Amino acid sequence: MAEQSDFQPFKRLALIGIGLIGSSIALRASRDGLADEIVVYTRRAETLEKARELNLGDVYTDRISEAVAGADCVILCIPVGAFASVGERMSEHLEPGTIVTDVGSVKRSVIDQLLPHIPDGVHLVPGHPIAGTEHSGPESGFPTLFDNRWNLLTPLEGGDEAATERLADFWRALGSQVDIMDPDHHDRVLAVTSHIPHLIAYNIVGTADDLAEVTQKEVIKYSASGFRDFTRIAASDPVMWRDVFLHNKDATLEMLGRFSEDLSALQRAIRHGDGDLLFDHFTRTREIRRGIIDAGQEVAEPNFGRYKTDT
Numbered sequence: 001m002a003e004q005s006d007f008q009p010f011k012r013l014a015l016i017g018i019g020l021i022g023s024s025i026a027l028r029a030s031r032d033g034l035a036d037e038i039v040v041y042t043r044r045a046e047t048l049e050k051a052r053e054l055n056l057g058d059v060y061t062d063r064i065s066e067a068v069a070g071a072d073c074v075i076l077c078i079p080v081g082a083f084a085s086v087g088e089r090m091s092e093h094l095e096p097g098t099i100v101t102d103v104g105s106v107k108r109s110v111i112d113q114l115l116p117h118i119p120d121g122v123h124l125v126p127g128h129p130i131a132g133t134e135h136s137g138p139e140s141g142f143p144t145l146f147d148n149r150w151n152l153l154t155p156l157e158g159g160d161e162a163a164t165e166r167l168a169d170f171w172r173a174l175g176s177q178v179d180i181m182d183p184d185h186h187d188r189v190l191a192v193t194s195h196i197p198h199l200i201a202y203n204i205v206g207t208a209d210d211l212a213e214v215t216q217k218e219v220i221k222y223s224a225s226g227f228r229d230f231t232r233i234a235a236s237d238p239v240m241w242r243d244v245f246l247h248n249k250d251a252t253l254e255m256l257g258r259f260s261e262d263l264s265a266l267q268r269a270i271r272h273g274d275g276d277l278l279f280d281h282f283t284r285t286r287e288i289r290r291g292i293i294d295a296g297q298e299v300a301e302p303n304f305g306r307y308k309t310d311t
Contacts, residue, residue, distance in 0.1 A: 006172075007034060007170060009036055010035040010072050010170070011072050012035070012036065012037045012071040012073075013038050013039065013071065013075070014039040014041065014067045014074045015040050015057070015075055016041050016064070016074060016076045016077060017041070018041075018042050018048075018056060018138045019077060019136050019138065020136050020140040020145075021103045022075070022103075023051070023054070023138045023140065024131075025077070026038055026056040026057055027142065028174050030056075030057075031143050032173060034170065034173050034174070037058045038058050038059070039058070039059040039061065039067050040052075040059065040060050040061070040067075041061055041064060042062065043062050045062065047137070048060050048062055050138050050139060051138045054138055054139060056141075064086065064089045068090045068093045068098075069093050072097065072099065073098070074098060074101070075101050075103065076100070076103070076104070077102070079104075079237075080102075080106050080110055080243045081243035081247065083102070084117075087114045088117050091118070094122045096121030096122065097121060097122070097123075098123070099125055100114065100124050101124075101125050102127060102128075103127065104126070104128060104244075105190055105194060105244050105248075106187055106190070106244055107183035107187055108184055108248075110126050110183075111124070111156065115156070123164075124156060125156075126154045127167065128153075128186065129149060129150075129171070130150045130151070130194075131149035134233065134235040134236050146171070146176045147175035149177070150177050150178070151168075151174075151176040151179075152179055152180075152181045152186055153171075153181070154181055154183040168180075187250075187251040188254070190248070191255040195245065195248060195251075196252065196255050197233065198234075198236065198241055198244075200259075201230040201234040202234045204230050208227070265277075266278070
């Protein structure tokens, strides 16, 4: 992780959107002096007022032109479906040398939406912090959200390397580990590690709710740990995840097809009593969990460290 002294603060950091990720950036940047001035933009008056109450920035505005004017870094913290509209509205107000980046879970669509609106001399460096919770809104942020979490930057071919490295240093100062990845490869990787798991969680929780022979009261009352973890994931922001699936359609469908084939193989094993196949599969997949713990991306405590201690 980069030391604070390694990073020269941005003069004016504009946060377009102030939900969980945007507010966490604001809190950490303010705490560690990573920006001389933090601008908070959101179009909803009540959200802007909440951000003001939480003291998340120095300037608060519902005008995109005011937010990005004079900014040397602009971070889009909004659903990916809104990028084209926001890109068009901020385009003429961006100054040469500005770094424009984002926190979206999809990267090819972000590039396709934003690139037509990026003026000459402005540096588009898409990014994706792999960090979050099921909560949303400006009150959900906390300054340590990015500690030891990966941020994947997907710079454009032929883009400004100095701008990419400066952004990488910023994310390191926020606590992240940084890696560089091709945008299309990013979308395929995240389809497996994030998008499909969320789709499965939304589906299984919805299925449980739809079953006529199981009342909602029983689903809640007798929830085992597996179902509880699915409900945590399925509580994520529906607008954000709607846009993720619509804007990563090809990679999601590709991985969903593979998942369906593997699920059919397990279905056949259960039907035919093939215990060896089930045991081998479960043993192999168990090692993935151990690898995630060894990589420092999860804890090994019982119930994933998310249980309440008796008082």
